[in-house]
Amino acid sequence: MPLASLSALSPKQLGRRVLTSGGVYPLVRARALRGDPVTVLMYHTLGADNETFDAWTVVRRSDFVAQISLLRRDYDIVSLDEATAHVRDAAPPGRPKAVITFDDGHTGLHRYLFPMLEELQLPVTIYVATGHIASGRPYWFDRVMNALQVSRPAKLHLADHGLPGFTIEAGSGEERWQALRGLLEALKRLEPGRREAAADAVVAQLASCRRTDFEPLEPLTKEQLLALAQSRWVTLGAHTDCHSLLDQIPPDVAQASMERSAHLLREWTGRAVHHFAYPNGNHNRELMARAQAAGFATALTTEKGLWRRTDSQFAVARIPVGRYDDLTRFKFNLLAGQWRH
């Protein structure tokens, strides 16, 4: 890159460019991978390349393929069971290991990921929140995400729900997503009963300006889930039945929801379920003990980092990947373990 264009970059962008350029990157990467950690990537769902649904959780199909191909230059992509054995048995280090995970269980996984698995020979783990599969109704977060795809700016009045007003801009892109996060985080802070009502209010208030030219976030049907479960490339993981933020509900209820999702997945697909991911990553010591008591071998969080031998297998860190991550940022994020320990 010529110097003139480098000067147009922000300090953060410049740092990222330098870190991911030829000379420095291998050194930083070697340091990140010291001790042979496993790199676990966290996705949510995939969308068509021309899909206009604009949310961090929907990664374009072609971006995903490019990320997998970049990853494979340096990493072996393995199943979560293989990675668990690798961490547990302190196997002799070879090429670094990576695991691909998807949270929630959206239809995009059946439409875009499933047809590619065999060709890419790609092991993946899909964490399924069973409640929205059983009901066919998206969880509050996805209902709100669908509602936020608007054709013109709109104002939300949420004082009745103890929230400030929000202006929802039309358009797309990372800046808009960052602006919307204020609303999403405010909703997450509400107590669960109030949150459902507030989410319904958002959906109702935005109904008149909602776009119709996009594929909304919807849960997998049971048939789609069964097709995925029958693939030799897919590991199913539990993600609770309720998809509540588990540190906001009684631990007994949280554990029952963990167990119910594993039980239903086994009942629907005939496959045993050994792995778990905390909804939104929310966990604490008590919940880690509950995940162990529920019989899982691992429990994954959304904390950013690499999975090291010294970590509890009930608080495994991951590296999030979203719609707005270009390949430079993707590569930069793979170094996340650097700053965690």
Ligand SMILES: [Zn+2]
């Ligand atoms: Zn989730």
